[in-house]
Amino acid sequence: MKINLAIIGAGRIGHVHAEAINKNINANLIYIYDTNNSVANKFASKFNCKIADINSIKNDKNIDAVVICSPTNTHIDLIKNFSRAKKAIFCEKPIDLNIKKVKRCLTVIEKNNTDFMIGFNRRFDPHFLTLKKSIEEGKIGDIEILILTSRDPGLPPVQYLENSGGLFKDMTIHDFDMAAFLLGELPTEIYSTASVLVDQKLKKY
CATH class of the missing domain: 3.40.50.720 (NAD(P)-binding Rossmann-like Domain)
Incomplete structure (x- = not known):
């Protein structure tokens, strides 16, 4: 059906x-x-x-x-x-x-x-699934640091920033999800910082 x-x-x-x-x-x-x-x-x-x-x-x-x-x-x-x-x-x-x-x-x-x-489509990505399996099987050892890097190819339009929360809230949520997914636990503390280095009109967002 x-x-x-x-x-x-x-x-x-x-x-x-x-x-x-x-x-x-x-x-x-x-x-x-x-x-x-x-x-x-x-x-x-x-x-x-x-x-x-x-x-x-x-x-x-x-x-x-x-x-x-x-x-x-x-x-x-x-x-x-x-x-x-x-x-x-x-x-x-x-x-x-x-x-x-x-x-x-x-x-x-x-x-x-x-x-x-x-x-959260990255949970189904074969590369992430392979990494998760390797972590669970102990092939990597004890995880001390996990670094996730995400980039967009260009500046997002202002309308997108106003409605979505922008790169940090709309896309970085994938990174938080993957950290929890890969390690099998939720964070106990979160610290964040940000800088606008390209277009200053985006600073308010």
Whole structure:
């Protein structure tokens, strides 16, 4: 039986997920929702799906799961809505920038017994999996220091910084997740520092 899906957000990552869904013989992309009608129309035409609003997706009993690819500041409300509608949810990270809001959101997910997953795709990367296995088997020895380095090829647009939390909150979350995943434990203390060395207009973010 095929899984019927809807995508929320027709931006870059929405396209990535749509292409993956269309390549999967066990999945059907049924709906796209985006606040920009022009963008949604182009997306629907490209991926042969229908445009729908949030309520229509929530109320369609044929929709098994949703893929949330919208800006970070929209995630909480969408997760709660689709959880209460008994849809399985895949959400791009992070859930939110406020930990108290995240915890309240997780309570809704647990209450509704929602199948829920955050887009920590690096956990499935074969290189990271090989490293994790080597650590677990003791091939590397006792881990004293773990250094993770991440870079983007260019400066992000200001609109992205305003809505997502920027490089440190939107992408570095992968590094925190991988540290916990590889070592099998959560941090007891976190220290951070940052500098703007290229474009000073980004300093406020």
